[in-house]
Amino acid sequence: MAMWCSRTALRRLQQISVSQLKMAEGLASTSQREMSTLPRVYVTRQIPPEGLKVLRESGKVQFELWDSDDISVPRKELLQKVRGVDALLCVLTEKIDAELLDAAGPNLKVVSTMSVGFDHLSLDELKKRGIRVGYTPEVLTDSVAELTVALLLTTSRRLIEATHEAKTGGWGTWRTLWLCGYELANSTVGILGLGRIGVAIAERLAPFKVKKFIYTDVAPRPELASVINAEYVSFDQLAKESDFLAVCCALTPETKEICNKNLFSKMKNTSIFINTSRGGVVNQEDLYEALATGQIAAAGLDVTLPEPLPTTHPLFTLKNCVILPHIASASYTTRNAMSALAANNLLLGLQGKPMIKELKL
Numbered sequence: 001m002a003m004w005c006s007r008t009a010l011r012r013l014q015q016i017s018v019s020q021l022k023m024a025e026g027l028a029s030t031s032q033r034e035m036s037t038l039p040r041v042y043v044t045r046q047i048p049p050e051g052l053k054v055l056r057e058s059g060k061v062q063f064e065l066w067d068s069d070d071i072s073v074p075r076k077e078l079l080q081k082v083r084g085v086d087a088l089l090c091v092l093t094e095k096i097d098a099e100l101l102d103a104a105g106p107n108l109k110v111v112s113t114m115s116v117g118f119d120h121l122s123l124d125e126l127k128k129r130g131i132r133v134g135y136t137p138e139v140l141t142d143s144v145a146e147l148t149v150a151l152l153l154t155t156s157r158r159l160i161e162a163t164h165e166a167k168t169g170g171w172g173t174w175r176t177l178w179l180c181g182y183e184l185a186n187s188t189v190g191i192l193g194l195g196r197i198g199v200a201i202a203e204r205l206a207p208f209k210v211k212k213f214i215y216t217d218v219a220p221r222p223e224l225a226s227v228i229n230a231e232y233v234s235f236d237q238l239a240k241e242s243d244f245l246a247v248c249c250a251l252t253p254e255t256k257e258i259c260n261k262n263l264f265s266k267m268k269n270t271s272i273f274i275n276t277s278r279g280g281v282v283n284q285e286d287l288y289e290a291l292a293t294g295q296i297a298a299a300g301l302d303v304t305l306p307e308p309l310p311t312t313h314p315l316f317t318l319k320n321c322v323i324l325p326h327i328a329s330a331s332y333t334t335r336n337a338m339s340a341l342a343a344n345n346l347l348l349g350l351q352g353k354p355m356i357k358e359l360k361l
């Protein structure tokens with residue numbers, strides 16, 4: 001599956017125009033000898049075309065690519081392929097840990113992930129080795145916020161159940177309480193972990209006549225909160241007062257399974273729980289209990305643990321749980337922007353320049 005950037009592969013991967021292809025080939029063929037001295041990069045996925053174009057047209061690196069977007073690179077292959085590389089461009093399915101960094105060896109200077117989340121990276125190990133890390137915040141904020149709103153409305157207004165009923169004969173006469181859900185108007189929306197994405201979600205929800213935004217985080221974030229007029233509350237207050245609770249925090253050792261029975265037991269039985277951050281912030285057994293027993297009204301999840309969630313998982317048996325396959329940032333524009341940003345971060349890192357978006361280790 002892996003390959004060095006060849007003519008056929010380039011055409012297939014990037015659906016680029018013939019002139020663009022010629023340019024890439026020209027670069028490759030005119031400088032075969034020069035190329036062998038260029039820094040080596042391994043790209044762990046067939047990333048969207050914009051990023052590959054950035055790498056290719058830079059003329060500053062030679063890169064090898066795992067030539068698939070449907071199957072992630074097997075660990076064994078990855079450990080082999082990273083040997084001796086100068087930089088790695090990865091996605092969130094690859095664990096970048098001590099084993100991998102040892103396999104890569106001392107040449108590795110830059111890891112650039114095409115994601116805003118970095119829980120798949122062992123930051124301590126990267127720091128210890130002086131490896132710089134790029135990531136892709138901001139470019140996905142709009143897309144994630146849009147999807148979060150879509151998931152929230154789908155869940156609270158029971159759209160999946162409704163289309164199922166319409167299609168399968170459950171649609172009888174118009175009924176007064178059939179498929180009733182919960183509305184945003186006059187509601188309190190809680191945000192767990194207020195960052196750019198939380199703000200963008202609130203900005204989109206405000207026109208639905210939300211009464212109040214509340215949030216909690218490790219500390220108040222007055223600048224961000226003032227944009228959406230959100231009040232800082234304790235974790236318990238957030239649980240008790242939210243009609244809609246949107247989880248927007250990063251997965252860290254501190255937030256691992258922070259959404260557990262302690263949280264669900266304090267929530268209203270009319271509340272809607274939405275998670276578009278990481279599956280690991282939720283204790284899924286506790287969530288199942290809360291949903292199955294009516295402790296909370298419904299949940300919308302774009303992320304689970306593991307991913308993919310096995311189709312036999314109990315959460316799939318619940319009508320009041322909407323599960324999406326981690327698509328919050330999945331718009332063509334955003335995925336291309338993430339790809340280009342990851343490539344540019346990598347190139348800048350290799351040149352010893354500040355990256356556009358670099359994690360402070």
Ligand SMILES: O=C(O)[C@H](O)CO
Nearest residue numbers: 092114115116117329
């Ligand atoms: O971390 C990320 O970037 C998202 O989860 C996927 O876009």
